[in-house]
Amino acid sequence: MAEPIPSLELVERVIAGERRAIARMLSRAEAGLAEAREALDHLYRRAGRAHVVGITGVPGSGKSTLVAKLAAAVLDTGRKIGVIAIDPSSPFSGGSILGDRIRMGEIAGHPSVFVRSMATRGALGGLARGTLEAVDVLDAAGYDMIFIETVGVGQDEVDVVRAAHTTVVVSAPGLGDDIQAIKAGILEIADVHAVSKGDKPEADKAVSELQSMLALVLPAAGFKRAVPVIKTSSPRNEGIAELLAAIDEHREYLATSGLYEVRRQSIRERRMLKAAQQVLHDEFERHREGRMAGVIAELAAGSISPQTAARRLLAHIGIEVKR
Amino acid sequence: MSNIIRVIIAKVGLDGHDRGVKIVARTLRDAGMDVIYTGLHRTPEEVVDAAVQEDVDVLGISILSGAHMTIFPRVLKLLKERDAEDIIVLGGGVMPDEDAAALKAQGVKEILLQDTPPESIVATVRRLVAERGPK
Structure with missing residues (x-):
């Protein structure tokens, strides 16, 4: 079994237009792999x-x-x-x-x-x-x-x-x-x-x-x-x-x-929010059986509302929501 | 490294029999895989280009026209030329046992004949991808 090529090593090959490297990088982007994060950031800047x-x-x-x-x-x-x-x-x-x-x-x-x-x-x-x-x-x-x-x-x-x-x-x-x-x-x-x-x-x-x-x-x-x-x-x-x-x-x-820059900025902001949602979703999935189990049990028992549970979920990753 | 198995299912050449591949495509989808279907009458070049662009784990080619001894060697050669020999090639359809043995000797990983049960197709794909290891 050959070891997978690290994503950072694929970056230059992607920029050079090498088709297999592009294809592999697309798979990693699609899978949202943590290993590929830095490489994808490089490509984003390019x-x-x-x-x-x-x-x-x-x-x-x-x-x-x-x-x-x-x-x-x-x-x-x-x-x-x-x-x-x-x-x-x-x-x-x-x-x-x-x-x-x-x-x-x-x-x-x-x-x-x-x-x-x-x-x-x-x-x-x-x-x-x-x-x-x-x-x-x-x-x-x-x-x-x-x-x-x-x-x-x-x-x-x-x-x-x-x-x-x-x-x-x-x-x-x-x-x-x-x-x-x-x-x-x-x-x-x-x-x-x-x-x-x-x-x-x-x-x-x-x-x-x-x-x-x-x-x-x-x-x-x-x-x-x-x-x-x-x-x-x-x-x-x-x-x-x-x-x-x-x-x-x-x-x-x-x-x-002049709308091009406006549209690009709104795309960036949208992506940021989408990424944040995804992080939250993934964190929840990761901890639902563990640290989040108490909140879920309270939710199941009906002792807290989904709104309150959501704020606890956010607090859990260090975000205090006052409202 | 990504966990969902990607398979491309192709029909190559003058062969209009696609009932079988559609069932295979659904079977693999229902086993949680991403299945790219090329449609009918593709050339070996088109199929190999598609397999490379789609970064598939497995390239499955269904042939019921009798042209398997021409098409599979061509596909294997093209994969080699494109530095994509790690893509697992599977064959499906009807052919004599000696042809199946000859194609396996050339590099087709498995030939799944017409009487292969669906569970066995899924198991074969999973086994071959696991044997290849992470990509």
Whole structure:
């Protein structure tokens, strides 16, 4: 048995773009290994160049197919493209079947493309635990654009918005009416809307409905920028270049409006809070049978409320909450 | 070092029989593994590239077309070229016993024929990953 390569030794190889090293580092980022923490911090400091694009939409909307087409279009512009495709873990076994790769086809083997599948492992919000560390790894390895393809979401699981520079929402014609969109807030999260399956006759109606909904909702929500709606057809390769142009245009808009730095800072803060939640969660799991057992017993007996128990949990790791 | 076993399940070449691999994929998922499914009609290059990018522990290839004596040696050669020989290669499907023995001699770790019970597939994957040790 060979000993595993220490993560710190992988850092330079990742930066040099070595595929096996990148792949290994992604596994460690995903597992959240303590051993990899310092190496991931190094890579985080090297990252920050890539344009991170979240692609979300309801299951069956054609996200994976569209991502594959878009990735090919990015490649045509001479850029390196990383894709992180997320699928759900089984809540019963913790295992998963990750099928997003099926749609990628032959492009996934191109030297300037890196595609990685990740399972949610119980994380909500459309992303997986470790997704953003994985983005750092690909960013540091020199990928110019990174797509995060979320699990099929659509009602309120929109973490990707707080993780990406540009969010694309994919809608398909014939999946639910416009009321679904108003309820969900899915209208407001998009920087660019894509209507997939544009070869279907209902697609034009879906585009115009979406445009009229946006005209109603966005000004009221204080949006200053018009959000484009792009009709795409993956099998006919239509609208793909236009969609990429809209994504690039949004990146330009962020830069010229000064919003890029604002968005980056909000992503950093969000990540900090997420990481803190994860630490707390892990601490609790580690001590639930031991030092936290008393609090849990009181909770079970009904002698304290979950609110009070939560404050004891925090006190346990040295955080005094007065309120 | 990470604890969840990652397996890629692939169909290579002109072989449209995917009922078996889908059952195997579900069986491994239900045993708590992450299973990446490539879909039908992949080339050996695509499958090996995917296995490298996904950093899998195990590459399982199902072949029911009779092309196993061409495809497995090609996959093993490509893994070697990509410095990825530590990826465990498993074969599944229907083939004569002498072919299975020949492929194992070339480096396929195990051939799971059509009558292999699901528990035995899970046990084989776990055993081979444990024997390889942490990565």
